[in-house]
Amino acid sequence: MHSRCLIIRRALVSLSFVLLYLLLNRPEVILFSRTGFVAWYPAIGLAMALLLGVSPWYALLVCFSDALAGRLIYAQPPMSFSNTVDAAGIAICYCAAAYVLRGPLQIDLGLRRRRDVVRYVLVSATAATGATIIGVACLIADHSIISGEYKSSALGWFLGDAIGLVGIAPFLLVHVFPHVRKWLSLTPPHPRSARAHSPGTKFTFGALAETCAQIFTILAVLWVMFGTKDGRYDHFYLCFIPIIWIAMRQGVRRVVTGLLALNFGIVVAMHLFPPTAALFAKVALLMLVLSAVGLIVGSEVSERHRLAMDLNERTTYLDSLIQNSPMGIVVLDRQGSVELANSAFERLFQYDRHEFTSIDMANVGIPEDEARDSAQLIPQIFAGNALHRTVRKRRKDGQVLDLALRGVPLAVDGEIRGAYLIYEDVSEQIRAGEAQRRHAESLDRLVKELELRTKQMTSLNEMGSLLACSGTVKEACAVVANSVPGLFPEAPSGALYMFKSSRDLIEAAVRWGKRDVLAPTFPPDACWSLRRGQPHWSGYPGNGIACQHLTKTSTTECLCVPMVAQGNTVGVLHLDFESASKLRRDSGTESCRDSQQQLAISAASQIALSLASLQLRETLREQAIRDPLTRLFNRRFLEESLERELQVAGRKKQSIAVLFLDLDHFKRFNDTFGHEAGDMVLQSLADLFRNFFRATDICCRYGGEEFAIILPESSSQDAAIRADALRSEVKSLRLQYKKQTLGQLTLSAGVAAFPEHGSTSLDLLNIADQCLYQSKARGRDVVTVALPQNV
Numbered sequence: 001m002h003s004r005c006l007i008i009r010r011a012l013v014s015l016s017f018v019l020l021y022l023l024l025n026r027p028e029v030i031l032f033s034r035t036g037f038v039a040w041y042p043a044i045g046l047a048m049a050l051l052l053g054v055s056p057w058y059a060l061l062v063c064f065s066d067a068l069a070g071r072l073i074y075a076q077p078p079m080s081f082s083n084t085v086d087a088a089g090i091a092i093c094y095c096a097a098a099y100v101l102r103g104p105l106q107i108d109l110g111l112r113r114r115r116d117v118v119r120y121v122l123v124s125a126t127a128a129t130g131a132t133i134i135g136v137a138c139l140i141a142d143h144s145i146i147s148g149e150y151k152s153s154a155l156g157w158f159l160g161d162a163i164g165l166v167g168i169a170p171f172l173l174v175h176v177f178p179h180v181r182k183w184l185s186l187t188p189p190h191p192r193s194a195r196a197h198s199p200g201t202k203f204t205f206g207a208l209a210e211t212c213a214q215i216f217t218i219l220a221v222l223w224v225m226f227g228t229k230d231g232r233y234d235h236f237y238l239c240f241i242p243i244i245w246i247a248m249r250q251g252v253r254r255v256v257t258g259l260l261a262l263n264f265g266i267v268v269a270m271h272l273f274p275p276t277a278a279l280f281a282k283v284a285l286l287m288l289v290l291s292a293v294g295l296i297v298g299s300e301v302s303e304r305h306r307l308a309m310d311l312n313e314r315t316t317y318l319d320s321l322i323q324n325s326p327m328g329i330v331v332l333d334r335q336g337s338v339e340l341a342n343s344a345f346e347r348l349f350q351y352d353r354h355e356f357t358s359i360d361m362a363n364v365g366i367p368e369d370e371a372r373d374s375a376q377l378i379p380q381i382f383a384g385n386a387l388h389r390t391v392r393k394r395r396k397d398g399q400v401l402d403l404a405l406r407g408v409p410l411a412v413d414g415e416i417r418g419a420y421l422i423y424e425d426v427s428e429q430i431r432a433g434e435a436q437r438r439h440a441e442s443l444d445r446l447v448k449e450l451e452l453r454t455k456q457m458t459s460l461n462e463m464g465s466l467l468a469c470s471g472t473v474k475e476a477c478a479v480v481a482n483s484v485p486g487l488f489p490e491a492p493s494g495a496l497y498m499f500k501s502s503r504d505l506i507e508a509a510v511r512w513g514k515r516d517v518l519a520p521t522f523p524p525d526a527c528w529s530l531r532r533g534q535p536h537w538s539g540y541p542g543n544g545i546a547c548q549h550l551t552k553t554s555t556t557e558c559l560c561v562p563m564v565a566q567g568n569t570v571g572v573l574h575l576d577f578e579s580a581s582k583l584r585r586d587s588g589t590e591s592c593r594d595s596q597q598q599l600a601i602s603a604a605s606q607i608a609l610s611l612a613s614l615q616l617r618e619t620l621r622e623q624a625i626r627d628p629l630t631r632l633f634n635r636r637f638l639e640e641s642l643e644r645e646l647q648v649a650g651r652k653k654q655s656i657a658v659l660f661l662d663l664d665h666f667k668r669f670n671d672t673f674g675h676e677a678g679d680m681v682l683q684s685l686a687d688l689f690r691n692f693f694r695a696t697d698i699c700c701r702y703g704g705e706e707f708a709i710i711l712p713e714s715s716s717q718d719a720a721i722r723a724d725a726l727r728s729e730v731k732s733l734r735l736q737y738k739k740q741t742l743g744q745l746t747l748s749a750g751v752a753a754f755p756e757h758g759s760t761s762l763d764l765l766n767i768a769d770q771c772l773y774q775s776k777a778r779g780r781d782v783v784t785v786a787l788p789q790n791v
Helices: 001-024 042-053 056-072 083-101 114-141 147-185 191-198 206-225 236-251 252-272 279-322 344-351 353-360 368-372 378-380 427-451 454-469 475-489 529-531 592-625 637-651 666-673 674-690 716-731 763-778
Strands: 328-332 339-340 389-396 401-414 415-425 493-499 507-511 534-536 558-566 569-579 656-663 697-701 706-712 746-754 783-785
Touching: 001 042, 001 056, 001 147, 042 083, 042 114, 042 147, 056 083, 083 114, 114 147, 114 279, 147 252, 147 279, 147 746, 206 236, 206 252, 236 279, 252 279, 252 339, 328 344, 328 493, 344 697, 353 716, 378 389, 378 401, 378 415, 401 507, 454 475, 454 592, 475 493, 475 507, 475 592, 493 592, 507 569, 529 534, 529 558, 529 569, 558 592, 569 592, 569 716, 592 637, 637 656, 637 706, 637 763, 656 666, 656 674, 656 716, 666 674, 674 697, 674 706, 674 716, 706 716, 716 746, 716 783, 746 763
Parallel strands: 746 783
Antiparallel strands: 328 339, 328 415, 389 401, 401 415, 493 507, 493 569, 534 558, 558 569, 656 706, 656 746, 697 706
């Protein structure tokens, strides 16, 4: 079907060419005076445009059309030199020219560059010269002219062909044959390519007025040149005025139209007021020179316009990169003054844009302890050295920041014209590294202390090994319950208490020994060790100060050790010793109580670190799969979950639907109400999603204002119904921020389902995303369901 359609279209193009070629060969069109002498030859321009604009393979059609025109219009014998050799020679010359221009030279067929226009004119003139030599020789061979008329006939032939090549063919190449190529390709062009090759023109009243003035000028020039008796066939220089005007203002696209109009007007005037033989060649030479000059000037202007547009586009792109960079960027001139700074730099140093002119970046915000080193950084860059180091700067509010500075000199033609600086706030990383270093030092000291108690440390290390292998807090608590009785044989009973998430209650995570004497829960104020932040011994009632969480039936001596990890109190390690007499050793030796206390502190510290690490691991796991703003799952969890759900659905022969949701006009919303209001809207939408979808559905924030929902055991129809209901729910939301009523929210959605639309997670996500963009294209606030995929 595709091949048949292409053949039909090519046949229509060929037929249209033949008819136009015959029409343009009419004597009244070319102003035929006698054999070998014409004012212009527009048919050659049509032939060159076809060969260059479509394909050089149409040379056979050109040869056939030229022979047919000679036979039907000028009654030349079929086997004459003009109908055979001349037709073939013309086709070969212009086919070769088209091949050279399309192949080795690769000119722009829109003639938007001066280089391409010059190449086109030179190659076309060479082809016209060859065609002239062959054509006039054939006229002499056919005895249509005598050999003495060779020069005058060759000049007329060359001028006629050249006018067609530079006055007619460029118009067809620029305005007609792009549409012909598109029609013959049967495939729509890429939007970006279409925009690049067909720049739009904005029609305004001023542009319309200028166009009318240009038309009037062309008519006026034709009237002065041909309409008046005194000035007829005089004042030829005036015709350059409208052409130069059009070329300088609108470039090559408009000037080819002006050249066609002016050349046509000259030919019409020559019909109305026939010139003499001497003026005939003079007017033809004028048309040729005028067309060549107009083409070259118009292409130069078009090229400059294109370069200006490219430069403006690149400048806009670079400015967007700088302004949207999350790192502070500043450009300095040769004097060290701020020439350009982005918004991130303003936020980093808290300076307003109008204050930049008074800022000396070499000395701004330098702490006193680094004044000498930091003041030399900017001069080093101006000396031509690239810089990458960490510096300390004081903001406008007095806060000192640790910043990663990357600076490079801006060199133009070997001369330093300024400096380009990038500041990145690494204060959090510096503080985290310092905290990690301090923590490592603390662990080193703990290891050295534990080496003094090798016998006790064997059991403690074993417990630590087990805790390190624990995957959850519950497993770690079980390890503590099994290991602590071995560490403390004199304390067969005990408990590990941990803070609840509310921090207002202590709860027994695990208990061992006599559980009935240990309270399951108690408030933090009930334990003296938590109050004092250090180990506390409690005797039986009446003997010392006892913790309130001990039961009245307890007759043992107890030790409470707070478990602190990284400055955070995790809980309490409680040990119940059977008898106080067993806590004494031989006279003159260290108290066993002190030894047990030191061991308990070590054990509690190790337990606390393990628990804190596990809690942190669980927290990081939660953070790794959750979006921090909305608390929905993130994109990484979406991709992992979708792969897992697809495997389950494939085994159970069930369907899965994927929704892609996007909040319409969210950027405009942020610009209107502020980013904090935008964050509140995203959080409100997340709350709505959690209440709207099932517990088995997976709601994720895909990025920005885009969300993705996985609906297990749902078809595309079910998902579309749910998406439409959600869209209505969102549309009915009425949100307020800081007592200000926010605008109405709308949601666009795309739906794809397994296995109806795709078999892999990547296919489903891409198809759902495409459906979302279709919803955007349809006007937003709609739901688009993917079409079934052909297998």
